[in-house]
Amino acid sequence: MTLLAGPASPPVPAPLRRDVAGAPARAGDPTDASPRATPYLELAPAAAVRRFRRLAAALPGTAVHYAVKANPHPALLGALTTAGCRFDVAGPTEVRACLAVGADPADLVHSNPVARRDALAECAALGVGLFVVDSPEEAIKLAESAPGSRVLCRIVTSGSGSDWPLSRKYGCSAPQAIEVLALAAGLGLRPAGISFHVGSQQRDPQAWASPIAAAARVFGLLREHGIVLDTLDLGGGFPAHLEGGALPLAAYGAAIETALRRSFDRADLPRPHTLVEPGRSVAGDAGRVVASVVGVLRRGDTRWVYLDAGVFTGMVETLDEAIRYRISTSADGGPTGPCVLAGPTCDSADVLYEKQPVQLPLALAEGDRVVLRSAGAYTTCYSTVGFNGFAPLATVLVDG
Ligand SMILES: *Cc1c(COP(=O)(O)O)cnc(C)c1O
Numbered sequence: 001m002t003l004l005a006g007p008a009s010p011p012v013p014a015p016l017r018r019d020v021a022g023a024p025a026r027a028g029d030p031t032d033a034s035p036r037a038t039p040y041l042e043l044a045p046a047a048a049v050r051r052f053r054r055l056a057a058a059l060p061g062t063a064v065h066y067a068v069k070a071n072p073h074p075a076l077l078g079a080l081t082t083a084g085c086r087f088d089v090a091g092p093t094e095v096r097a098c099l100a101v102g103a104d105p106a107d108l109v110h111s112n113p114v115a116r117r118d119a120l121a122e123c124a125a126l127g128v129g130l131f132v133v134d135s136p137e138e139a140i141k142l143a144e145s146a147p148g149s150r151v152l153c154r155i156v157t158s159g160s161g162s163d164w165p166l167s168r169k170y171g172c173s174a175p176q177a178i179e180v181l182a183l184a185a186g187l188g189l190r191p192a193g194i195s196f197h198v199g200s201q202q203r204d205p206q207a208w209a210s211p212i213a214a215a216a217r218v219f220g221l222l223r224e225h226g227i228v229l230d231t232l233d234l235g236g237g238f239p240a241h242l243e244g245g246a247l248p249l250a251a252y253g254a255a256i257e258t259a260l261r262r263s264f265d266r267a268d269l270p271r272p273h274t275l276v277e278p279g280r281s282v283a284g285d286a287g288r289v290v291a292s293v294v295g296v297l298r299r300g301d302t303r304w305v306y307l308d309a310g311v312f313t314g315m316v317e318t319l320d321e322a323i324r325y326r327i328s329t330s331a332d333g334g335p336t337g338p339c340v341l342a343g344p345t346c347d348s349a350d351v352l353y354e355k356q357p358v359q360l361p362l363a364l365a366e367g368d369r370v371v372l373r374s375a376g377a378y379t380t381c382y383s384t385v386g387f388n389g390f391a392p393l394a395t396v397l398v399d400g
Contacts, residue, residue, distance in 0.1 A: 070279030162199025240284025287376020310343010
């Protein structure tokens with residue numbers, strides 16, 4: 001009996017994990033034949049700094065606090081703090097990340113309205129002095145764990161006009177905010193003002209007008225009761241360049257300025273200090289996910305394109321197809337056709353776009369590069385553990 005000789009050993013797979021904070025690399029151009037193993041997020045901190053400066057210029061007089069959760073890469077935080085950006089944090093780990101790159105704890109806002117009391121105490125011990133709550137319960141917890149802190153109360157918004165609404169989880173009504181802030185004063189906290197978030201990737205600059213007017217009513221009513229608020233947190237929601245385009249940041253600045261002027265700027269209601277908490281609009285356009293095609297096949301009448309990155313390796317915001325990235329590929333140029341875009345894991349939810357298919361080149365084949373653009377926000381941060389044997393999304397820093 002003859003045994004057929006097989007290959008001496010199986011081919012050695014490329015290492016799954018790559019250096020996360022390595023030196024700037026040239027990569028990511030879909031026509032670049034660089035052999036770097038995919039998938040990875042290509043991140044340009046200098047591009048995030050440009051976006052920060054553009055937003056700051058569109059909102060003169062408003063402090064910009066980058067929402068760390070969008071992308072907490074230390075090189076990004078470091079470049080932003082050097083440029084004068086402040087930060088929005090959700091707990092002690094993010095506080096430490098900011099302090100590690102030289103941020104002043106007095107420039108941090110803790111905007112997580114429901115937090116563990118030990119986490120609140122830790123943030124206060126690290127020097128954070130401004131916290132957001134949205135309920136009497138959390139005001140009491142804050143008074144006990146971070147006594148004497150300044151406090152903002154978050155009011156709810158409709159979230160309409162945004163691709164990723166945040167409306168129901170956080171925020172109370174304006175009348176409830178009056179009660180929360182009055183209670184906070186009685187508990188020895190220092191009522192500072194109102195915060196809100198109009199929903200992420202907010203496409204309508206007018207979305208800020210109604211919550212600004214509601215905030216002004218709270219400021220006015222509390223002033224009648226001797227509580228003078230001085231801070232208005234306008235939240236995040238400013239857009240990145242996703243599918244469907246985005247209005248310039250100047251349009252947002254103009255709409256917000258008009259709303260502030262209409263609701264405040266009166267003798268009995270002076271304009272408060274304002275701040276914004278952008279995440280997506282700073283980090284989104286500073287990064288892109290570079291993936292490879294694992295396979296292209298037909299199921300019935302439908303073309304399926306499988307990538308080596310998916311919902312569980314970075315693109316969690318494609319759940320419900322809410323966030324739609326612009327896509328370019330190494331096969332661009334020829335005719336295109338619709339396809340379903342899927343990720344590599346065996347989970348049936350690992351499908352990026354199916355209800356509304358994407359148009360990709362008909363020539364697209366195994367090994368081609370696929371680049372998801374403006375994907376620097378909410379990708380690596382949701383991809384911290386490997387799933388189904390697929391490594392978390394690595395970051396490659398680039399200039400630019
Ligand atoms: C996530 C978050 C942000 C950032 O929102 P973007 O839509 O990415 O700008 C701002 N503020 C709070 C409280 C958040 O939770």
